[in-house]
Amino acid sequence: MITAEEAASAPGAPGRAEPAWPWKGAPVHALVQRIHQLQAERAQAFRRLEEAHRQYVRSGPHYDFPRYRGSVHKVTQAFAAASREVLALEAELAGPRAQPLLAGHVRALQQLEQTRLATVALLQLMGAPELRGQEDASQMHQLKMNSHPLL
Numbered sequence: 001m002i003t004a005e006e007a008a009s010a011p012g013a014p015g016r017a018e019p020a021w022p023w024k025g026a027p028v029h030a031l032v033q034r035i036h037q038l039q040a041e042r043a044q045a046f047r048r049l050e051e052a053h054r055q056y057v058r059s060g061p062h063y064d065f066p067r068y069r070g071s072v073h074k075v076t077q078a079f080a081a082a083s084r085e086v087l088a089l090e091a092e093l094a095g096p097r098a099q100p101l102l103a104g105h106v107r108a109l110q111q112l113e114q115t116r117l118a119t120v121a122l123l124q125l126m127g128a129p130e131l132r133g134q135e136d137a138s139q140m141h142q143l144k145m146n147s148h149p150l151l
Contacts, residue, residue: 023089028097031089035106038082038089042113045078046120053124079117086110 023031052071056063086106094103 023092028093028099028102031093031097032102035086035089035109038086039109042079042082045075045082046116048078049075049120049124053127057127079113083110083113 023034049072052068052075055071056065056068059067087110090103090106090110093099093106
């Protein structure tokens with residue numbers, strides 16, 4: 001038998017208060033600092049993705065694709081978590097904090113990160129041992145330029 005207190009604290013129970021968002025009421029500079037931290041986390045995730053690809057390519061001739069796929073999955077989860085929080089911070093800046101210019105910069109940053117991730121993924125695919133030698137050199141150079149952060 002469960003107690004009334006346990007029932008009230010169960011997930012989805014009526015009357016249960018949602019946990020407070022940690023940035024509610026925080027000063028704008030704290031939000032900006034958190035965005036900076038999230039960018040550092042994304043940079044680290046990009047490094048892990050690049051290292052996983054290097055290990056995959058070096059694992060030939062019997063390529064260890066399951067290990068690479070697992071690494072990509074973990075990095076993808078990290079990117080998704082960072083993106084969700086950046087979007088929430090952007091919404092906080094755009095709405096309750098009335099900082100539309102700053103929110104717009106955060107939105108642009110988010111879009112650049114999405115483009116960068118898609119470009120890096122495409123570069124890794126093009127650099128896959130199965131496809132090597134089939135890419136156009138000028139296209140590969142352009143993709144590499146697009147994958148570097150904020151050049």
